Amino acid sequence: MSDQVRIVEVGPRDGLQNEKTFVSPEARIEFVKALVGAGLHTVEVGSFVSPKAIPKMQGSDQVFLGVRDLPGEFHVLVPNEKGYEGAKAVGAKVIAVFASASEGFSRANINCSVAESIERFKPVIARAQADGVKVRGYVSCVLGCPYDGEVDVQAVVDVTTTLWDLGCYEVSLGDTIGVGTPTKARALLRACAEAVPMKSLAMHFHDTYGQALANIYAGLEEGARVIDSAAGGLGGCPYAPGATGNVGTEDVVYMLEGMGIATGIDMDKLLAATNTISALIGRPPVSRVASALNASRTIAHS
Ligand code: HMG
Numbered sequence: 327m328s329d330q331v332r333i334v335e336v337g338p339r340d341g342l343q344n345e346k347t348f349v350s351p352e353a354r355i356e357f358v359k360a361l362v363g364a365g366l367h368t369v370e371v372g373s374f375v376s377p378k379a380i381p382k383m384q385g386s387d388q389v390f391l392g393v394r395d396l397p398g399e400f401h402v403l404v405p406n407e408k409g410y411e412g413a414k415a416v417g418a419k420v421i422a423v424f425a426s427a428s429e430g431f432s433r434a435n436i437n438c439s440v441a442e443s444i445e446r447f448k449p450v451i452a453r454a455q456a457d458g459v460k461v462r463g464y465v466s467c468v469l470g471c472p473y474d475g476e477v478d479v480q481a482v483v484d485v486t487t488t489l490w491d492l493g494c495y496e497v498s499l500g501d502t503i504g505v506g507t508p509t510k511a512r513a514l515l516r517a518c519a520e521a522v523p524m525k526s527l528a529m530h531f532h533d534t535y536g537q538a539l540a541n542i543y544a545g546l547e548e549g550a551r552v553i554d555s556a557a558g559g560l561g562g563c564p565y566a567p568g569a570t571g572n573v574g575t576e577d578v579v580y581m582l583e584g585m586g587i588a589t590g591i592d593m594d595k596l597l598a599a600t601n602t603i604s605a606l607i608g609r610p611p612v613s614r615v616a617s618a619l620n621a622s623r624t625i626a627h628s
């Protein structure tokens with residue numbers, strides 16, 4: 327497992343979209359700067375979605391403009407052509423479209439069926455390709471749905487394959503409500519890798535049931551090498567009741583470094599970024615490593 331792993335930091339988008347407190351675009355810019363300063367190269371910084379649906383992502387245009395010249399790759403979520411126009415207007419070079427493997431979540435999240443969502447993405451992806459903009463694809467509810475319960479592996483494979491065939495350079499498999507366990511995660515990755523190269527599949531595991539790191543480890547053993555995570559374990563989705571944050575970036579970095587896989591991420595700087603954003607939203611980080619490091623530093627200074 328010595329090869330390189332790529333981390334996609336989703337805290338400024340997936341993390342902050344579901345927090346009670348609105349974090350201003352200025353503060354989000356500082357957060358992204360701190361994450362980049364800590365060594366995170368790829369950061370999802372916002373979304374061009376309906377402000378009624380996701381009020382906390384308002385000002386994503388400002389955030390993108392504030393960070394786009396930093397050294398890194400900055401992603402934004404786009405649900406439809408209107409969103410694409412917003413992303414294009416600020417010069418986004420990478421967008422992410424998001425579909426679901428389950429009908430219930432698709433309806434709740436983006437107000438259409440899975441098939442309709444794919445139809446919506448087709449012109450978005452075609453325009454992006456014509457403009458030289460890279461498109462990442464998400465599939466939600468890959469290991470369970472808050473509305474429909476169990477989700478068929480074949481349903482995940484079908485949507486994953488469709489997004490890949492439409493031209494997504496990578497497909498991120500979202501365990502939106504964090505219900506998966508390692509054997510299921512492993513079987514899912516293996517099934518999806520029949521259609522999409524393993525190196526182009528990302529693991530986007532929420533940690534609601536405390537399984538995310540175990541699932542990631544199983545995925546690493548299977549050959550997956552892209553991990554979505556959020557600083558401090560921020561996050562959730564407003565349309566996935568009970569879903570807590572993404573796996574904490576600190577937890578992922580600690581595990582990888584402990585296994586001898588270099589991440590290039592400076593844990594002290596990452597922790598500082600997490601602590602600053604945590605103070606703004608008024609709650610301590612849920613990442614176990616961030617909590618442990620904060621606690622050990624308190625002891626060291628007392
Ligand atoms: P709709 O109501 O069906 O859309 O929503 P509509 O086209 O009828 O438009 C309704 C209103 O929204 C109109 O405004 C549009 O202009 C506006 P009004 O006339 O009422 O004033 N509108 C927009 N405004 C800004 N940007 C846009 C846009 N599109 C329409 N792009 C829609 C459909 C998809 C727009 C809506 O449901 C939506 O924005 N949903 C976003 C949901 C979302 O962002 N969820 C969280 C991200 S997904 C996630 O977290 C999962 C993930 O992390 C992976 C995982 O964990 O599984 C990615």
Ligand code: MG
Binds near residue numbers: 340500502530562563
């Ligand atoms: Mg998510």
